[in-house]
Amino acid sequence: MHLRKVSRLLSATKQLVKGIRYSITVELSNTQCKKSTMLRTCDFYPEIQKLKTEVCLFEVWDIPWQGTSTLLKQKCQPKVEVQQEETNNIVDASTSQPLEDSVELLGQFKEFMVKYNKDYSSQEEADYRLFVFHENLKTAEKLQTLDQGSAEYGVTKFSDLTEEEFRSAYLNPLLSQWNLHRLMKPAPPARGPAPASWDWRDHGAVSSIKNQGMCGSCWAFSVTGNIxxxxxxxxxxxxxxxxxELVDCDGLDQACKGGLPSNAYEAIEKLGGLETETDYSYTGVKQSCDFTSVKVAAYINSSVELSKDEKDIAAWLAENxxxxxxxxxxxxxxYRKGVSHPMKIFCNSWMIDHAVLLVGYGERKNIPFWAIKNSWGEDYGEQGYYYLYRGSKACGINQMCSSAVVN
Known part of the structure; x- marks a missing residue:
């Protein structure tokens, strides 16, 4: 007839079992409130003889990445007076640090899944992605500890991908095959020295952030951004x-399997120009070429390769x-935000594997940077942009600078 509530917590333990399994043992005692009442506070009976107490065990299985909690067991029995020594302490079944870390890890993984709308096909897949996520957290932590700039590294939308999966889905292995590179005319040097800072976004020359999806077409985005x-x-x-248009019609490159900006310029010259995004929209998979010359919206006359000196690159960019x-x-x-300056051990200049667009440069708190437009969507980095240290040839940023020429 009466509502019951917890009068004493005897023990609470947690265990990792493809989620978190909680075992909670409590004493439940009856209150003075009838079950039909809707009172906010209900006091226990002051007279001990009227206080009926049971010892109850509850087992709850929580699976963070599925957002589910299941009551596995609820077992109660009358309290006998010869009871275990009373305690109000919460006892952890295993108070070792690894378990605490694991429970925190599950929470981080759940947040990651919710934020990036991740859905896995099976429990085995979820377990594997949790393992990869954990390994990637360690890598991000290592990058963070050794970064020489002001960058913050951590959980991103790519945190459940292995390095190999990330490379094959989003990067461009052809860029580091130097024997494939076509010789280009050298760009004439800038007429004057580089100003202290410059950003083409402030001058209307940069379109909004795009998303290449799971296709190694960064080379096409880099070139179209330049044009x-x-x-x-x-x-x-x-x-x-x-x-x-480049993914479908550039016969010199390999669509989603990678390509070279030098080839792309040549392909655009041969085709006669580029259509707009509206007329030839992006799908992220190679299709048959649907280019029509009457829809050409922009063309180029040639292309040039820039100096490998970062001061010369800055001067040329500001001018051209x-x-x-x-x-x-x-x-x-x-990468999450800030000016990234990885150590060379993480970012050598001969393993170039991603093409992007340099839109400006400057300083943040005395740290010189390049402002880089990426093609992984606005939910990457700083609203789609990556900021890299300027002046140390970081990550080979000076190795492959080029531009189309429009007369």
Missing amino acids: EGQWFLKNGTLLSLSEQ GPVSVALNAFAMQF
């Missing part, structure tokens, strides 16, 4: 140009527009 800037500077109109560049993207998988 968008060149066309704007010559014609005063900022167009969003088609990457899919955003620059197509490539770099070693290892640290980018876990």
Whole structure:
């Protein structure tokens, strides 16, 4: 007839079993409130003889990544007076640090799944992704400890991918095969020295952040971004140009399996130009070429390769527009914000595997940086941008700088 509530907590333990299994033993005693009443506070009977007490065991299984909690067991029996020594302490079944870390890890993994809308096909897949997530947290922590800039590394939308999966889905292995690179004409040097800072976003030459998806087409995004800037500077109109046209119609490159900016410029010259994003929209998979010359919105006349000196690159960029560049993207998988300056052991200049767009440069709290437009969506880095240390040839950023020429 009467409501019961916990009068004493005897023990509480937790155990990792494909989730967290809690065992809670309590004493439940009856209150003076009838079950039909809706009172906020209910006191126990003051007279001991009327206080009926049971000892109850509850077992709850919580699976954070599924957002489910299940009551596995609820077992109660009358309290006998010869009872275990009373305690109000919460006892952890295993108070070792690894368990505490594991419970915290599960919480982080659940947050990651919710934030990035992750869904796994089976319990085995979820277990494996949790393992990868944990290993990636360790890598991010190592990057964080050894970073020489102001970057923050940690959980990103790529945190459940192995390094190999990340490379094959989002990066471009062809960039580091130097024997495939086509010789390009050298760019004429800038007429004057580089100003202290410059950002083409402030001058209307940069389109919004795009997303290449799980396709190694970064080379196409880097080149179209450069041509968008060149066309704007010559014609005063900022167009969003088609990457899919290059994925489908550039016979020199390998679509989602990678490509080279030098090839892409040549392909665009042969095709006669680029259509807009609206006319030839992005799908992220190679299809048959659907290019029509009557829809050409922008064309190029040639292409040039820039100096490998970062001061020269900055001067050229400020004078001539955003620059197509490539770099070693290892640290980018876990980058969240700030100026990234990985140690060379993580970011050597001969393992270049990602093409991006250099849109500006400057300093943050006396740390010189390059402002880099990426193609992994606005939920990457700082609203889609990556900031890399400037002046130490970090991650090979100076190795492959090029631009289209629009006369």
